[in-house]
Amino acid sequence: MSAATDIVELSGVWTRLGHDWVHRDVNLTVRQGELLALVGGSGAGKTTLLRHIIGLTRPARGSVSLFGEPLRAGNRAARQARRQRFGVLFQHGALFSALTVYDNVAFPLREFGGLHEDEIRSLVMSRLAQVELEPRHARLMPAQLSGGMVKRVALARALALEPELLLLDEPTAGLDPDRSASFVKLIRSLHAQLGLTMVFVTHDLETLSALASRVAVMAEHRILVAGTLEEVYRFDHPFVKNFFRVRAAGEREV
Amino acid sequence: MQTDPATTGSTHRKTPGIERHADRWVLRGDWTLQSLCPRLKWIRSQLRSANPDAAWDLSDVGRLDSFGALLLWKAWGLREPAELVLAAGLQTAFDRIRAEADVPPPVRQLDLLAPVARLGDKILRGGYAIQHFVAMVGQVVIEAARLLQNPARTPLREVSATLYKAGITALPIAAMLGFLIGLVLAYLMAFQLRNFGADVFIVNLLGIGIIREIGPVLVSVLVAGRSGSAFTAQIGVMRVTEEIDALSAMGVSRHQRLILPKLVAMVIAMPLLVLWTSVAALLGGALVAQLQLDIDMGFFAETLQRVVPVENLYIGLVKGSLFGAAIALVSCHYGLRVQPNTESLSANTTKSVVVAISAVILLNALFAVATRGMGMPGR
Secondary structure (H helix, E strand, O other): OHHHHEEEEEEEEEEEEOOEEEEEEEEEEEEOOOEEEEEEOOOOOHHHHHHHHHOOOOOOEEEEEEOOEEOOOOOHHHHHHHHOOEEEEOOOOOOOOOOOHHHHHHHHHHHHOOOOHHHHHHHHHHHHHHOOOOHHHHHOOHHHOOHHHHHHHHHHHHOOOOOOEEEEEOOOOOOOHHHHHHHHHHHHHHHHHHOOEEEEEOOOHHHHHHHOOEEEEEEOOEEEEEEOHHHHHHOOOHHHHHHHHHHHHHHHHO | OOOOHHHHOOOOOOOOEEEEEOOEEEEEEEEOHHHHHHHHHHHHHHHHOOOOOOEEEEEEEEEEOHHHHHHHHHHOOOOOOOEEEEOOOOHHHHHHHHOOOOOOOOOOOOOOOHHHHHHHHHHHHHHHHHHHHHHHHHHHHHHHHHHHHOHHHOOHHHHHHHHHHHHHHHHHHHHHHHHHHHHHHHHHHHHHHHHHOOOOHHHHHHHHHHHHHHHHHHHHHHHHHHHHHHHHHHHHHHHHOOHHHHHHHOOOOHHHHHHHHHHHHHHHHHHHHHHHHHHHHHHHHHHHHHHHHOOOHHHHHHHHHHHOOOHHHHHHHHHHHHHHHHHHHHHHHHHHOOOOOHHHHHHHHHHHHHHHHHHHHHHHHHHHHHOOOOOOOOO
């Protein structure tokens, strides 16, 4: 029963940005419960691939399936229901700057409809507790938050509807190593608690090794290799060797 | 029971159900936000009669999320029922929401002094805004003086860019508006003047009215809406994205690099725009005069020189410069007051345009009083 276990399936995806092909025949499958890391050099098209999965962009060729159904299948309501089954953590948080932290997290719940305001309050406060924010932070505006807190609030908002799939774009970018480590810990514990499937894009080898259960390396416009970290390490390709060696060396120096 | 496949929607979601057997409640299916949603009303009505002292069997529940747990927890009166059978792994959902299940709504205290505080706040804010505006104008003057000492640093490139954006690109729309206004005014006047046989006075009326008043004010309103809002939005976004801070960090004065070029460009561009618009309006007027009153265009032009003292043109051009300066300063002032959020950006852009147009009209009235003895024929 592959439909139930393949959460995301990209097959034969070709993408063109301007005059350049970013993806040439990208194939990727994300299985249920996985923590898949998408790594690759700058401009390798990782974020673009993530945007395909979200449905913000459309590949020139190939198909994207979510939860076993084509991404754009069905009528408006069906597409909307599918959209509510995944959450997205954007790189810079993308919090609504005119709304308080509380209203930001409550936003998807209110949009969902049918919930009472006291239920929304309980759910919002429990989400904030889950991402280790204090109740008093609920009244703050996004502009008053530090970088790490923005990520936490954005994570709480992404989790508001208890999605089955969480997509994270550079979850630890812009955080200092200490905050980055605690954010990684938080994501790990949420993954264990909620049994989510997660796909995240990262540059950071530390995040990668601490978080990923499977790694997909993007280079040369396609997925070079996808597998566990050990499998990827053993993969013989100049880019992979270079990427992991350079990163590992860089981290040793630090 | 209620496991109709039509409502299960996709792959592996099971419709939630609830059954009551005498003193025993049996729950089935997925109790998640997504699967509860289609039949939430029914579930709520069932849970309303729920009895926490009964036995609850959740062993057939597939998935339970925070919302499902919250619904049950509230139905049970915020405590565990007397007898509870849970499927494996469901306990965590209850643990997650237990602490927040009855968060009280934030208490809003009735504050009788609040309106007074709001009024005071508004007045103080207005005071600060004026203070900020005066300080900004002072800074711009100081920066201009500094440039006199070191003219090589003059931001000519920015001045030229603003001249193009606020001046050149406004030419077509300004000409069209001017022409149409001239047309309409002349048309209305022509009817009235013909009644008195005073046809030829249309040149006097249009000449003084357009050159002295309508040209400058019309252009100012147009430019305040067009370029003033653009200045505010540009500086506002630069504040949001910390570009202003980056400039300061590099030791570049925002007054010199952002505000002064706009001020200079507007002071130069506005009189030219006023002249251009006035000419277009007079053309429109002359056209109507010819069509309606048989006044030849050449005669119109010749009479115009005779009956409209040239001071009116000077007044119109000086007003253009003055209004341009007011628009530039007001829009930059509001741009710098933008807070880093979208709401503040839109509020300040709105305020900028409203205040700029009001300031222009106010200045125009003051100017009319100050120049009441100048440029009037037949005195």
